[in-house]
Amino acid sequence: MKIAVTSRGTSLDSEIDERFGRARYFIIYDTETEASQAVDNEQNLNSPQGAGVQAAEKIAKLGAESLITGHCGPKAFRALSAAGIKVYNTDADTVKEAIDLYLAGKLSQANDADVEGHW
Template sequence: MKIVFTAKGKSWDSLMDPRFGRTDTLVVYNEEDDSLSFISNADTETMEHGAGLQAAKKVLELNPDILITGNGPGNKALEILKKSKVTMYVGAGDMTVKEAYSAFLANKLTKFQK
């Protein structure tokens, strides 16, 4: 299973970013080979509009099974994500990436209803 986290850095100990569209980094964890990779999303920081759409497109290009974030995507990004197979979980905004993964495994995050 491939899981994407919205984060403020590039490690398991990075804080989660509660924002979706303007998250600093997309952290990708592949459970099959226990690997982490990092995709910068910093280019959205200066955008006036469309940051959520751009972040949603980046997420879908990664083809994840799960997306874990803080507050969830905005309406426009949500419309794109709804059409995909990705399952979204929210409520991880005050955790590290590792804590968010543990919370997901323990069913302590809220499944975002599409």
């Protein structure tokens, strides 16, 4: 299964980007193969509106079934739910830490957005 993690850099050791729609990168991690890939999100980063919705579309297209991020706003959460993507909020420092917490079952699935849009 693929999981998307919002990241400030392109490696597993990069810091988590606590924003979802305007995250700098998405790290797509495959839990079966343990392979990871960094996807640039620069286009959304500069989008005045709808960044969360576009980001949700983007990670859905990349095949992610779960998302680990700092915070997620209401429009993004609706789009992610419609795409069947589960959301996990975390305050972990790095992408790797977040993935380890997720795999250890220490992250709980979010039932709703945890911040307003454009927080």
